[in-house]
Amino acid sequence: MAAGGWTHTGLAMTVGVDPKSVERWVNLGRTPRRATAVQAAKALGEDVYALWPQLRQPRAARAVSPELVAFYDQRADLPVSTLTDLFAQARERIDVLVYAAVFLHEAYPRLNDPLRERAAAGCTVRVALGEADSPNVRQRGREEAFGHGIESRCRLAAMHFRPLVGVTGIGVRTHSTTLYNSLYRSDDQVVVNAHVWGVNAYASPLWQLRRGGDGGLFDTYATSFDAVWATATPLPEV
Structure with a gap:
């Protein structure tokens, strides 16, 4: 406007x-x-x-879960600005759990700048990327017919986020877990990209949740992120 x-x-x-x-x-x-x-x-x-x-949300969706804000048939339907806007609005926490998600920096090459700004304002930022040489990452490449491309994208993601290593309030780690869902959290909202065997992440379904109370669906994903984060290894500066 x-x-x-x-x-x-x-x-x-x-x-x-x-x-x-x-x-x-x-x-x-x-x-x-x-x-x-x-x-x-x-x-x-x-x-x-x-x-x-x-x-985009089906009319019956709220009858299934009051925490469901929106549902997308595939990640490609979600404007990347939705994620970057959520990050920009965060006041307490930003969590990202992915293998690579290089589409973020491809769409917004200066993505690190607002993450630094949020951290400087007191927001805790945690980014967990896939360890390129882990068996689970390699397996994902075979399942999606992506081959070694997924490993290269993990290394590219690490290159994109490496400038944030050492920034106060920001943690960047690599993990070797099986990635059942990619998570993009901003305070009490989280965008979940479900992964489907044999289908690339951009073509897999995605939904957005808003926390409705203790023990809900939002908390399930938040707890999952914490569990992965505890196993992850800090990304070295070089």
């Missing part, structure tokens, strides 16, 4: 709603009705799912 010079009133008139509704979208994170959201996104020149990823 700021980039296009839109006011709350102007956008409200364009899509046929009350200006207070637009204020709620902006200030309270409310999600408009689907038809209204499509109109607003068209007016703004943005992707409707980038603005309101909740609209």
